[in-house]
Amino acid sequence: MSGQARGLNNFISDLRNSKSQEEESNRIEVELAKIRKKFNPGDRKLAADGSNPALSSYQRKKYIWKLVYIHVLGYEVDFGHAEVLTLVRSKKYAEKTVGYVALSLLLRGSDPVMGSIVDTIRADLVTAPAQGKKKKKADVKNDAVQCLALCSLANISGLELIQAMHLQVRQVLATPESSEQVKKKSALCLLRLTRTSPNLISGREFAPHLAKLLQDQHLGVLTSVMSLLNGLASQHVADYESLIPHVVHILGVLVIKKQCAREYLYYRTPSPWLQIKLLKFLQMYPNAVEGHDIGMDASGYVSQLINVVSKILMETDVSDSINKSNADHAILFEAVQLIVAWGTTCPVTLREGAMQLLGKFISVREPNIRYLGLMTMAKLAQIEGSVEGAKKHQATVLVSLKDADISVRRRALDLLFVICDTDNAERVVDELVAHLVVADASIREEMVLKIAILAEKYATDLRWYVDTILKLISIAGDYVSDSIWHRVVQIVTNHPQGDLQGYAAATLFLAVSPHRCHETTVCVAAYVLGEFGFLIAERAGMSGEEQFHVLHQHWFNVGTSTKSILISTYAKLANLYEECRPLVAPVFARSKNSSDVEVQQRCAEYSSMREAFSPEAVEDLLREMPPFEDKRRSALEMRLLEKEGENSAAVTKASTLSEVEQQRAMQSVQMLSNPPIEEEMEPIEEQEEEAEKDNEDQYDPPRQQLRDAPQAGDEVDSQPSPRSPAQALGPGHDEVNQDGGANGRQINGSVNGSVKPASVGIPKELVPAMRKAFSNLCTSPSGVLFENSLLQVGVKHEYVGAQGRISIFFGNLHNTPLHNFKVKVDQPEHLRTQLQGTQDLLDDGESGTTGCTVAVKTQAKLLMLVEVTSPFDDVPSIRITFETEEGERHDYPLRLPIVATCFMEPVNLDPGAFMQRWKSLEGPDRECQEVMRLPPNSNGIDEAYMDRVRGIIVEGLKFGKCQGVDPTPWTVSGAATFRTGAKDTNGNNINVGCLVRVEANPQANAFRVTTRTLHPLCSRAVKNVSLVSIKLAA
């Protein structure tokens, strides 16, 4: 080969030596021109298949190689297919190879020429394996041809090609006579085909074939078949369950009997790749070992499986050879994953074994192994009853927290979070806080959140909790989100027992005493001192006046939101301590003209309060906050209540969760019972307001003052909805939920199940506006099609001849993301459509796509390319479905403004020609007429109105002006051609000529619209659109 293709070599070295992009592309253009010339037969005729018969086999191969190379460099190659096909059809193997390579690179499945090559590929595929009598050599060659065909089939994989071929591929795979090589290739080819068109193979039918294949002795074949099986099973899990015994059998052979061909041994491990694939397959069936211990093991494979897994666990060790231990560890980790997948159904001994082994791995120096170990251990520890095992390794995990590698540290943090509970919480949290001091900025935020959750959840003593959070703020104040300190305030307020409040006040007093402290500390301190400062006022050095000074030293260093809180605190201090009043008054006086409205308002109101209201009312207003509502109770409070015996002992973490879930479910039910979209937010607010009212009634201040009664608790109140603390602390901490175990999850599921089916449609009162928007869009290139409080749908469309390009934008106007956002476009017969949208946006009707998520203030986009194929008078519609954050389902059917007149092209006719055509189009089929009366209250028809109508006919409906056809201002005429993309027998596009005439009768206040076209549907469509638009012009 090397001696032959000198031209090719030269060409490639030329390209490599070229100095600039320009030079390279010039060289390629020259080469392409040369090849084009060579492919042109000159005076002679082309062969039947379109190739040049004058080319020698060598030349043809050489030029096709060049084209392939040019294509690989990224240049467009759009000719030469005839020569490629000739090569593919050739009998010689050397030519066939080139042909197939070029075929899979240069052509696509959708290309029209593919049809002509299908037969050749099919013939190559089913090349009968040589009979015993034939020579061995021919046999080998046939295999090679089959493999070539399979390879390029997998690479091209156009839809039509798949339809035509997949049966053959299956047959090749299933035929016992096929050689191993061919079986391998065909399994992989089939995998590729099923990836492109997922529902190609019915599992029930195909599973027996796979079972047979799994009995093959050749490990290579097994590996490929397992790839195929994993691919298929991930699409339809249930269909392949019957294959588990076969898989277990193979695993048994490999692991227990260690039977393996020499060439598949990798550092004495029998085919690790196959083992991993087998284990991966088994992970898809988490219930496989259910009930094994009560003797429900019918086929015996379960015990074999458990033997296999325990053998893997037992025998794997850290070995000297890196390659060997890598392979072994890969298998081991898959085995542990399998145990994790089984969860509680897995035998306890296995889990303990795995835990022990992982404990060994996380103490290894090698970071990769440790990373995997930590990750897997975290997963394993989440299975009920495994935490105890993991806790033994706590010390080791803490060491990993100080690792140089951030990803290892992160894994260690995750694991610590999982294994933390009441017994070890104090130690773990202390360790974490100690580590926070030296922790990287990138991991700090995560750590702070986790510490806060753990501290709250497992606190035995609330003072410790308050201390911990304070420490957090002082170490990493910037990473402590508002919700964390809101939570502190809430807990302190709700626990009058055991002098927690006094303790908190004293601690915070000390915390803000230094001149420098974090703003968050100031916030907490301000709030707590305002509420409970009186508890410590008697202590030495903590009098009300001193409290004020301690807080006020931070006044100039804090932001406006903190200032607002400080102002409320000052007001409360001034109320309690006479001596504070002269201190507070100048602050208020100065801040009355602050640039911040909130600060200004608070100051103004506090300072004038005493004049405006009676002393009792003021007293009431500035009294300490009532405890927060019960529904805000967190897991922490539940636990404490439990301890104090106020609640039944049955209350557990899980039930806390379920309570929250129930509340949420109730809310969503309430929401669903209020179908109008505009009002959907209101009921909840009302509810909350009512709740607040109830609360307020307790101390019954005048309603108007209430609004002004400024409480630092405002911030706490503004949390979006009642949530468990973990959720309130931010997203990404579902781990807490999982602690709830199966119980919590089940409730969640059932709630969802019962709520889902109802969905919200378009409310009636929006319909007129939508109709107007629709008609508007028929005549203008862009606009809003639909809008409510959640969603805005904008449309931009442009047309050239029979083709149109419509962009549809779905904008989220809500303050939370819209989930499962799906758009289904119905495709009428008269339009050829091509769709392209934001990922997962399109609902193609097949397999349940989940839809995409449209985040707040963003939009999803759908691009439609349409070509009209025949006249029509209806419009395509789309269906938008989505769910709001609250779980409410919405379902909006909309009509798209793609009407017949969009595809018009104006024709300018002189009066003679117009009248001639007008006359020639007479007849009931061709004419369409309707008289429309304007509503009596309209302004009547005047010339300005007629001008508007003329504008609409010419610009909106794209009709040509026909100068001179209209003798009076009271008629408007137009002519246009309706373009379609359909071809007639001569290959020309079919077009329909359209004429329209609008006559007005100002006396009767009415219009008559007459349309004449060659096609009845067209007439009707044009008439309808014109009528609607004229009405709009009024």
Added chain:
Amino acid sequence: MISSIMILNARGEIMISRQYRDDVSRVAADSFRIQVIAAKEASSQPPIKRIENCSFLYTRHLNMYFVALTKANVNPALVFEYLYQKIRVLKAYLGEDFDENSMRNNMTLIYELMDETMDFGYPQNCAVDVLRLYINLGDVKPQDEPEPAQLTKQITGAIDWRREGIRHKKNEVYIDVLESVNLLISSAGNVLRSEVTGRVQMNTKLTGMPECKFGLNDKLVIEKSSEGRKNSGVEIDDCTFHRCVRLGKFDADRTITFIPPDGEFELMRYRVNDNVNMPFRLIPAVQEEGQTKCSINLKVIANFSEKLFATHVVIRVPVPKNTSKSKIKNSFGRAKYEPEQNAIVWRIKKFPGKAECMLSADMELVRTVRPKSWERPPISVEFQVPMFTASGVHVRFLRVYDKAGYHTNRWVRYITKGGGYQIKI
């Protein structure tokens, strides 16, 4: 403003680097080398590249890159103008085609020029005549050296572009009016866009400090001066002048008066939009027959007078991308299919005025995998017509007043070139 100017060779190595500010380091040249020079990007991409907050504005001379680096939001037109001026100055000092070697040999000179033409990232005096007063190394011959005191006075004086006491034996002025025609014609023959951009180049060899007055057939001036003769002026749209021209006077009565620098300079630039005389008329006819054949007929008519002739005429007739064979017949000149340009390139050395010539080409095309229509790019024409102005501008007068009252010889030359001269097909 400009932080640094670097001159790199074809391999991206730094030959000259002068830092004016310290926010960009020499190391930045590496990223330029990797992302622009090594990526073979220089010819196909715009000459501004932004890498990590640093903008690289570059141009090339032979195979050297002149790169201006900046982190600020500069006016790119200013930077490029400076780079071009810089190259002009170097050409004056080192010869028209200075290369890497001559650069290396004159390192000190170049750094001296670098310092003189730019200060703290702001362009300074770039006039060659002035620079050569005090930097006289290289090819530049030292002129009769002025006193240092006088030098300072001149540089900081009102007329820093001309020194006093220049003497020439013969007093001569050469004026070149160079125009380039931009034209776009639709396939139906309608003019979509026509525009002429022109430059007036001068070479003065005058004694003393002469005051010059220059006049074109500007419509505004002519209509004002002589009411009787109408339609004999040209509407000149945008003018920009060399800084020696007194703009106040131009604004008041549109007279162009100035004290010229000694030697070559560009007096003004202008643009004319209306009444453009098209030097060539092209009548193309294209027929596509099915997927495999295409034929093009083109008739070219020269519109200028018989006395003149166009030179270096190159007509590029685009052909479909899948052309495999072409048969070309043409009346004169040479025509050839050049696949690099996807066009038939027809070169005519001398094209007489009022002449007509024809070209007909039949192409055979190969079938493409996916049928695709040919996008039909426009035909483009390059040419030069001496002693012809497409805008109709001509020099009415140039008067030189000097205390000495000597006689001046004046020479005027006109050339029209094709800029973007395109005809859609």
